[in-house]
Amino acid sequence: xxxxxxxxxxxxxxxxxxxxxNPAACSAxxxxxxxxxxxxxxxxxxxxxxxRNHDYWVPDVGDQVVxxxxxxxxxxxxxxxxxxWFTERQPPQANSxxxxxxxxxxxxxxxxxxxxxxLTVSVPGAVVIKGATINLN
Numbered sequence: 001x002x003x004x005x006x007x008x009x010x011x012x013x014x015x016x017x018x019x020x021x022n023p024a025a026c027s028a029x030x031x032x033x034x035x036x037x038x039x040x041x042x043x044x045x046x047x048x049x050x051x052r053n054h055d056y057w058v059p060d061v062g063d064q065v066v067x068x069x070x071x072x073x074x075x076x077x078x079x080x081x082x083x084x085w086f087t088e089r090q091p092p093q094a095n096s097x098x099x100x101x102x103x104x105x106x107x108x109x110x111x112x113x114x115x116x117x118x119l120t121v122s123v124p125g126a127v128v129i130k131g132a133t134i135n136l137n
Contacts, residue, residue, distance in 0.1 A: 012071055016040070018063045018081075028059055028081055030067055043067060045081045059084065060105075 016030040019039055027042040046068075048055055059065055063084050070078035086092045094101045098115035108123040121127065 012069050014067045014069065016065060016067060018059045018061050018065055021058050021061060023058050026056065026058060028065075030065060030081065040067070040079065041077050043079045043081050046083070 014030075014032055014034070016032040019029045019031045021028045022042055025042065026045050026047075028045060029042055030040045032038050032040070045058055047057070059081065064087075065084050066082045068080050068082055093103050093109070094111070096113070096115070099111060099113050101109060101111040103109040106124055108125075109120075110122075111120045112118070113120075
């Protein structure tokens, strides 16, 4: 890979630590250690869906994240937070290609195991199910 291409890619993909979060705008600021502690402007958090189907999440302050920036944006003003990654200190909570799991800070979680066709919902508080009709066949 040429030096120019490597330099461009290094500027487009960065890792850093979330320093503040704006839940209403679904954005956050990120501090980049490799840039002498430079803090980004608010960056939009990338989501899987944002149309008719949509999901919502914002990272926590202190989370390590991967960010993608528009090429040649020296001010880091056009960028997105792509997500985070697991580490030895924060390992994955499951180890199966058949399990999808979402854990919450209060200890609650939702887990679906497609191999067993089972859904587990564990919460420390109340479970509220809303719907006009509930059919448990």
